[in-house]
Amino acid sequence: MEIFTERKKPSRRALLGRWVSRVVVLVAILFSGVMLGSGIEPEQIDNGTANLPTDAESAQAARLQESLGTAEFTPAIVVFDRGGEQLTAADRRAVATKVEELGSLAAPGQQVFPVFAEDGEAAFIGVPLATDTPEEELEEPITAIRDLSAKDLPDGLEASTTGGPAFIVDLSKVFDGADVRLLITTAGVVALLLLITYRSPWLWLVPLSVVGVADQVAAAMVAVGTQVFPFATDGASVGITSVLVFGAGTNYALLLIARYREELRQVEDRYAAMRIALSQAAPAILASSGTVVLALLCLGFADNPTSRNIGFGGAIGIVVAVVYALVVLPAAMTLFGRRLFWPFVPEVGQPEPTETGVWSKVAATVTKRPVLVSVVGLLALVVLALPLTGVKTGLSQTEQFRATPESVTGQEVLAEHFPAGSSQPTSVLTSSADADDVRRVVADVDGVQQVDDGGSEGDTSVLTVVLTADPASDAAFDTVEGIREAAQGVDPDALVGGPDAESLDARDAASRDQALIIPLILVVVLLVLLALLRSIVAAVLLVATVVATFAASLGASWWAFTHWFGFPALDLSVPLLSFLFLVALGVDYNIFLTTRAKEEAEEHDTTRAISIALAVTGGVITSAGILLAAVFTVLGVLPLITLTQIGVIVGFGVLLDTLLVRSVLVPALVALLGRRFWWPGHLSRSDHPVTRS
Structure with a gap:
C-alpha cells in the first residue's frame, strides 16, 4: 500500500x-x-518605572518627583534582630556604632538614621542612596553595606539588608x-x-x-x-x-x-x-x-x-x-x-518505516473509533482545566524568588516589628495649597501608618506615606487605591506614586493587556490557518483545540504549583505569556499535521489522509514537542518564580498538545467530520476525486 x-x-x-x-x-x-x-550592546531596562505604561499615574508621579528633585534618594534598610528576643544594651550600642560606620556609604550630603521598634526586639538603619544609580552600579554599595553591617556584631544579633535598592540587586543576581x-x-x-x-x-x-x-x-x-x-x-x-x-x-x-x-x-x-x-x-x-x-x-x-x-x-x-x-x-x-x-x-x-511504524497503528486505532476517542480526549482536557476555578494572580515583592535572598529575609523581619511599608513608602504629590488637607484625609485611610512631609518645590508638595501592609500585596494595593481616592477628592490633580503604586499600575496594565492581546492573538492564528488550509471548519477547530490545551495546561500547572511547589499565586505576566507561547507554538504541530493531511487528501478520503499524515509526521512531531517542552523547562534553572511558572505551563502544555491533542484528539475529530473538515474548500465537495483504499 x-x-x-x-x-x-x-x-x-x-x-x-x-x-x-x-x-x-x-x-x-x-x-x-x-x-x-x-x-553592539542592547538598550536595557534599568529602573522600576520602565515596566509601567508612560501614562500610568505612578510613572507620572516618578517623573514629577524627579523634576522637583524630591526623589533623589532612596534608602537601603539594614535590619537588626535576635529572632524575636529583646535587643540587649550591647545590641543597641552595636547599632549606634553601625550608624557611624555606615555613614560613609550614604549618598553625599545624606545622613544615615536609626529607628528602634516599639517592641524592643528590632532596629533598622536607613542608608540613603542616589535614586538615579544604574542597576549595574548598585551592587557595589549594597554589598559594602551588607558586609559592614554584619561585621563584629554581638553573638546572636543578625543583620539583613533590604529596601528597594537591595531588592534590585538581588533580582539582578538571578540573571548573573x-x-x-x-x-x-x-x-x-x-x-x-x-x-x-x-x-x-x-x-x-x-x-x-x-x-x-x-x-x-x-x-x-x-x-x-x-x-x-x-x-x-x-x-x-x-x-x-x-x-x-x-x-x-x-x-x-x-x-x-x-x-x-x-x-x-x-x-x-x-x-x-x-x-x-x-x-x-x-x-x-x-x-x-x-x-x-x-x-x-x-x-x-x-x-x-x-x-x-x-x-x-x-x-x-x-x-x-x-x-x-x-x-x-x-x-x-x-x-x-x-x-x-x-x-x-x-x-x-x-521502504518508508513510518508506513508500518507505531504511529500508523495509533492512526488506525484513533480513526477507527473517532467518537469514543473524541469524548475521552475532551473529558481529559476538561478534568485538567478544573483547577482554573481557584487560580490567583499577583506575587508580592517577597514572593518573586524560589530561593530566599537577603532582601526578602530583611523585609520579613521588618514587617514583624515595623510597619511593613517602612522600607518603600508611598508618595503623594499635591499642590502646596492643598497639602494640609490632603495629609489629613490620607492619614485617615485604612492601612496608612503615618504621613510625613517629604519636601516641596514651588507649588508642589510631596507627602511620604508609610503603609502597614506588605509591599506589593493585595492589602497594599487596596490602601493605595484608598489614598488616591482620598487625595484626589481634595486635589483632583494629586498623583500617588512609589513602589506599591507602581506595582498596582503594573497589575492593572497586565489586566488590560490580557483583555486586548489574547483575542488579538486568536484572530491572528485563525487568519493564518484560514489562509493556509482554506477551511473555516479546520481553522476554528484547530484554534479551539489549542485554547483547550492552554486551559488544561494552566489548570494542571496551577494544581502543581499549589500542591508541589508551594507558589502562592501566578505572576501577573504569566497567563498572557503562557497563552502566547502555547497557542502560537502549539498550533505549529497542528499546522505540520494538517498541511500533510491536506496534501494527502488530494489523493485519499479525509480519514485515510489524516491517518497517513499522523503515520508520517507522528514521530518527528512528537520528538519536536518533547524537545520544545524540555527547552522551555530549562527556564527553571533560574531561581525566579515567573520564569519557572512559564517554563512549567508551556512545557506541560506542549507535551499535552503533542501526545494527546495533536496525536489523538485532532485526528479523531477530523475522522469524525470527514470531508466537512475542509469546508468550504474544494476538498469538502463530494465530487472531489479521491482514491479510496
Missing part, C-alpha cells in the same frame, strides 16, 4: 548544489562572525551568568534529545550547530533592534528569546531533516532530495513561524513595556531561527551526503 503522493519536481530556486551549498555555508559563517563580533547557564543547559538538552532522535554519533551536530549560531546571531540582531526600534531588553526577555530560538529552530530542523530523509529513500541525488524536501516542508515551517512572529508582534500593543520587549525581541529571534533553518541548514546538511545519517543511512528503494 503506497501512502505517499507523487513526488514534486525539485525547485531550482533553492540555494542548493555542490558549490552553491558551500557558498551559502561560507556566507553564513562570515555573516555570523560579523554579527557576533559587532560588539544567566545567558551562559541557559545556553549551556539548553544546548545540552537539545544535544541529548537530538542524539536520541537520530541515533547517529554526528548527525545531531549539524542542526545543533546551526541553531546554536542562530541563537547568538539573534541576540546580536535584538541588540541592533533596540538601537533602531522603541524597545529594550532585560534578563527575562533575553532568556525567553534564547529559549524561543532554540525551541523553534530545532523544531523546524527536525521537520526539514525528516522530509529530507524521506526523500533520500526516493531520489538518488541528495541535492534534488533536499530541494523536494524544502519545497514540501517550507510552506508549513513558514506558516508556523509566521504565526509565532505575528503573535509575538501582538505584544507590541501591550501597555506593559516588558511585554512589548519580549514580543519584539522574540519576533526577531524567530525570524533569525527560520532563516537559518531554511537557508543555512539545508546547505549544511547536503555538504556531508548520506553518510551523515550513519549507521541508519537512507537508501533509494528502502
Whole structure:
C-alpha cells in the first residue's frame, strides 16, 4: 500500500548544489562572525518605572518627583534582630556604632538614621542612596553595606539588608551568568534529545550547530533592534528569546531533516532530495513561524513595556531561527551526503518505516473509533482545566524568588516589628495649597501608618506615606487605591506614586493587556490557518483545540504549583505569556499535521489522509514537542518564580498538545467530520476525486 503522493519536481530556486551549498555555508559563517563580533550592546531596562505604561499615574508621579528633585534618594534598610528576643544594651550600642560606620556609604550630603521598634526586639538603619544609580552600579554599595553591617556584631544579633535598592540587586543576581547557564543547559538538552532522535554519533551536530549560531546571531540582531526600534531588553526577555530560538529552530530542523530523509529513500541525488524536501516542508515551517512572529508582534500593543520587549525581541529571534533553518541548514546538511545519517543511512528503494511504524497503528486505532476517542480526549482536557476555578494572580515583592535572598529575609523581619511599608513608602504629590488637607484625609485611610512631609518645590508638595501592609500585596494595593481616592477628592490633580503604586499600575496594565492581546492573538492564528488550509471548519477547530490545551495546561500547572511547589499565586505576566507561547507554538504541530493531511487528501478520503499524515509526521512531531517542552523547562534553572511558572505551563502544555491533542484528539475529530473538515474548500465537495483504499 503506497501512502505517499507523487513526488514534486525539485525547485531550482533553492540555494542548493555542490558549490552553491558551500557558498551559502561560507556566507553564513562570515555573516555570523560579523554579527557576533559587532560588539553592539542592547538598550536595557534599568529602573522600576520602565515596566509601567508612560501614562500610568505612578510613572507620572516618578517623573514629577524627579523634576522637583524630591526623589533623589532612596534608602537601603539594614535590619537588626535576635529572632524575636529583646535587643540587649550591647545590641543597641552595636547599632549606634553601625550608624557611624555606615555613614560613609550614604549618598553625599545624606545622613544615615536609626529607628528602634516599639517592641524592643528590632532596629533598622536607613542608608540613603542616589535614586538615579544604574542597576549595574548598585551592587557595589549594597554589598559594602551588607558586609559592614554584619561585621563584629554581638553573638546572636543578625543583620539583613533590604529596601528597594537591595531588592534590585538581588533580582539582578538571578540573571548573573544567566545567558551562559541557559545556553549551556539548553544546548545540552537539545544535544541529548537530538542524539536520541537520530541515533547517529554526528548527525545531531549539524542542526545543533546551526541553531546554536542562530541563537547568538539573534541576540546580536535584538541588540541592533533596540538601537533602531522603541524597545529594550532585560534578563527575562533575553532568556525567553534564547529559549524561543532554540525551541523553534530545532523544531523546524527536525521537520526539514525528516522530509529530507524521506526523500533520500526516493531520489538518488541528495541535492534534488533536499530541494523536494524544502519545497514540501517550507510552506508549513513558514506558516508556523509566521504565526509565532505575528503573535509575538501582538505584544507590541501591550501597555506593559516588558511585554512589548519580549514580543519584539522574540519576533526577531524567530525570524533569525527560520532563516537559518531554511537557508543555512539545508546547505549544511547536503555538504556531508548520506553518510551523515550513519549507521541508519537512507537508501533509494528502502521502504518508508513510518508506513508500518507505531504511529500508523495509533492512526488506525484513533480513526477507527473517532467518537469514543473524541469524548475521552475532551473529558481529559476538561478534568485538567478544573483547577482554573481557584487560580490567583499577583506575587508580592517577597514572593518573586524560589530561593530566599537577603532582601526578602530583611523585609520579613521588618514587617514583624515595623510597619511593613517602612522600607518603600508611598508618595503623594499635591499642590502646596492643598497639602494640609490632603495629609489629613490620607492619614485617615485604612492601612496608612503615618504621613510625613517629604519636601516641596514651588507649588508642589510631596507627602511620604508609610503603609502597614506588605509591599506589593493585595492589602497594599487596596490602601493605595484608598489614598488616591482620598487625595484626589481634595486635589483632583494629586498623583500617588512609589513602589506599591507602581506595582498596582503594573497589575492593572497586565489586566488590560490580557483583555486586548489574547483575542488579538486568536484572530491572528485563525487568519493564518484560514489562509493556509482554506477551511473555516479546520481553522476554528484547530484554534479551539489549542485554547483547550492552554486551559488544561494552566489548570494542571496551577494544581502543581499549589500542591508541589508551594507558589502562592501566578505572576501577573504569566497567563498572557503562557497563552502566547502555547497557542502560537502549539498550533505549529497542528499546522505540520494538517498541511500533510491536506496534501494527502488530494489523493485519499479525509480519514485515510489524516491517518497517513499522523503515520508520517507522528514521530518527528512528537520528538519536536518533547524537545520544545524540555527547552522551555530549562527556564527553571533560574531561581525566579515567573520564569519557572512559564517554563512549567508551556512545557506541560506542549507535551499535552503533542501526545494527546495533536496525536489523538485532532485526528479523531477530523475522522469524525470527514470531508466537512475542509469546508468550504474544494476538498469538502463530494465530487472531489479521491482514491479510496
